[in-house]
Amino acid sequence: MAFDPKGKVVLITGSSRGIGRETAVLFAERGANIVLNGRDPARLAETVGRMHRFGNRVWSYPADVTDPEQCRAMIAAVLAHYGQLDVLVNNAGISMRGPFLELDPSVIDSVTRVNILGAAYPTRFALPALHESRGSVVFVSSLAGVRGFAGVSIYSAAKMALTGLAESLHAELHADGVHTGVLFLAFTENDPDKTIMGPDGAPMRITRKASTTQRQAAEAVYRMVERRTRKTYLTASGRYLVFMQRHFPRLTDAVIMRSKGSIHRARRQESSQ
Ligand SMILES: NC(=O)c1ccc[n+]([C@@H]2O[C@H](COP(=O)([O-])OP(=O)(O)OC[C@H]3O[C@@H](n4cnc5c(N)ncnc54)[C@H](OP(=O)(O)O)[C@@H]3O)[C@@H](O)[C@H]2O)c1
Numbered sequence: 001m002a003f004d005p006k007g008k009v010v011l012i013t014g015s016s017r018g019i020g021r022e023t024a025v026l027f028a029e030r031g032a033n034i035v036l037n038g039r040d041p042a043r044l045a046e047t048v049g050r051m052h053r054f055g056n057r058v059w060s061y062p063a064d065v066t067d068p069e070q071c072r073a074m075i076a077a078v079l080a081h082y083g084q085l086d087v088l089v090n091n092a093g094i095s096m097r098g099p100f101l102e103l104d105p106s107v108i109d110s111v112t113r114v115n116i117l118g119a120a121y122p123t124r125f126a127l128p129a130l131h132e133s134r135g136s137v138v139f140v141s142s143l144a145g146v147r148g149f150a151g152v153s154i155y156s157a158a159k160m161a162l163t164g165l166a167e168s169l170h171a172e173l174h175a176d177g178v179h180t181g182v183l184f185l186a187f188t189e190n191d192p193d194k195t196i197m198g199p200d201g202a203p204m205r206i207t208r209k210a211s212t213t214q215r216q217a218a219e220a221v222y223r224m225v226e227r228r229t230r231k232t233y234l235t236a237s238g239r240y241l242v243f244m245q246r247h248f249p250r251l252t253d254a255v256i257m258r259s260k261g262s263i264h265r266a267r268r269q270e271s272s273q
Helices: 019-030 041-050 052-057 068-082 106-133 151-174 214-227 236-247 249-259
Strands: 009-012 033-039 057-062 086-092 136-142 179-185 203-206 231-233 266-268
Touching: 009 019, 009 041, 009 068, 009 179, 019 033, 019 041, 019 086, 019 203, 019 214, 033 041, 033 068, 041 052, 041 057, 052 057, 052 266, 057 068, 068 106, 086 106, 106 203, 136 151, 136 214, 151 179, 231 236, 236 249, 249 266
Parallel strands: 009 033, 009 086, 033 057, 086 136, 136 179, 179 231
Antiparallel strands: 203 266
């Protein structure tokens, strides 16, 4: 049966800004009821305000997705508020740059926790409701989740873990009608104030030109839910990387070695946040 977003309940983690917020706007435009999430209540309130045209179809719940009890409480609150859950988009994530040798352990810890546990916990507690609604779980990954590049080691490891999680969930749940998908994004337009973690944990800005808009990323999430797609590689360069890696692995290695991480350059933020 075709996916009808009207009346569906969509929880998007990390949706107070960036790609998550744009995904929330897109689902709301198509008639869904939205649950926004992030840790900062003030930022969430601001995002709810920006989406006031959707009235009471937008609701927010502040929670840290790395905390299992907060995730359990968030899902319970969603069910108490809307009575159902149809789509979970595991979007909350944090990126880093720097040689692995220079990484402070706190960076390894944060990036692993947010990107892996921060997707596993909401999914774990949402599954009974998604089972009932025969709903969807989408994991927002990266091309670094397809291939390791210099300078993004632990982010790459964390995003690759999402593929394993999604594949296992598919094996466990598809017979019961729960859809599981992974979206592999290329560099995507950032909010102007977005920062990632430098090797010492200090905030850095990313300077690379984006190849995808937030709207295109949001459209891709929506299409995955609509068509119940298992894997989507956004952008031609993403699909090219997958093709090259499968058919010409040594050539792909050589090209990536030569880049020495130049495609993942970032610069330290002048004023700390
Ligand atoms: N932008 C890109 O180029 C790109 C490329 C490939 C993949 N991706 C992936 O796309 C997703 C979104 O990226 P983005 O660029 O839109 O990020 P962003 O602008 O930094 O937004 C991150 C969102 O996640 C929330 N968040 C962070 N840690 C959280 C936590 N522990 N618990 C709950 N919420 C948390 C943030 O709100 P609070 O800080 O208030 O919690 C914010 O709403 C991430 O998974 C990222 O890895 C992005």
